[in-house]
Amino acid sequence: MDVIRVQADDFSLATEYEACATEAGRDCGAVAAFVGLVRQADDDAKVVGLHLEHYPVMTEESIEKIVHEAHQRWSLQHIRVVHRTGALNAGSQIVLVVVASSHRPDAFAACEFIMDLLKTEAVFWKKEIRSDGEVWIKSTAGDYDRRDGWKNTVASSLKR
Amino acid sequence: MASRVKVNVLFFASLKEDLGVSEIELDVSMLAGRSDLLDALTNELGTECVAPLLAENISIAINRNIEKGDFSLEAGDEIAFLPPITGG
Known part of the structure; x- marks a missing residue:
């Protein structure tokens, strides 16, 4: 059973990795992990912090959809x-x-895919609190290009 | 006269700031569509306040499903106005 959590509290990579390896079981041969951080500077302005908003239930459902698509594309044992x-x-x-898989190509690719889709498809709003004011962040053209790059990849040809 | 129903309208992120409210209960006619909804919001909040909701990049979700076309509202529906999303 995959795990999707939206929370105010911080998380521990070590704890989530352990849980992932346990859930994935004996066939697991690869775990890929990504952690995104709040950048401290952007466009030369100091970033003091971020304010993130979500829409309970709809946000979780939007992440479930991304996770489901990852399973359709690659052979994965567990996703958190x-x-x-x-x-x-x-x-x-x-x-x-x-992401846990038997082999590294699936784990690497799925981890990157999930992050790319979180950028454009997950229901969150981010406001950057900067030294020169506050600004609601939008997905960039680069974010959409990366998402569309996956759309143009035929899922079945990737599945091992 | 069409019967009236109550729906809940949510505003997120920049819209919540622009409108100064995160949630309102609205009285609309049964099966009200997109334009009826906007009319009802204009009556409730005023033309100026509703303007940000009309921007092209604002999505409307009914019961957490994004509706690109028209829709028919029913009692208890949850309507959400969503500015452009970005996670990660």
């Missing part, structure tokens, strides 16, 4: 996604993705 909300200081952890 933890995403924080609320006020986060610069340098804080924001998001964690951990």
Whole structure:
């Protein structure tokens, strides 16, 4: 059973990794993990922190959809996604993705895919609190390009 | 006269700030569509306040499903106005 959590509290990579390896079982040969952090500077302005908002239930459902698609594309034993909300200081952890598979190509690819889709498809709003004011962040053209790059990949050809 | 129903309207992120409210209960006619909803919101909040909701990049979700076309509202529906999303 995959784990998707949206929470104000911080998370521990070590704890989530252990849980992932346990859930994945004996066939697991690869665990890939990604942690996203609040950058401390952007466009030369100091970033004091982020304020994240979500829409309870709809946000979790949007992540479930991404996780489901990852399973359709690759052979994966377990996925964990933890995403924080609320006020986060610069340098804080924001998001964690951990993926277990028998082999590294699937684990690496799925981890990258899930992160790319979280950027454009997960129901969150982020406000950057900067030294020069506050600004609601939007997905960039680069974010959409990365998402579309996956769309153009035929899922069945990737599945081992 | 069409019967009236109550629906719940939610505003997120920049819209919550622009409108100064995160949630309102609205009285609309049964099976009200997109334009009826916006009319009812204009009556409730005023033309100026509703303007940010009309921007092209604002999505509307009914009961947590994004509706790109028209819709028919029923009693108890949860309507959410969503600015552009970004996670990760």
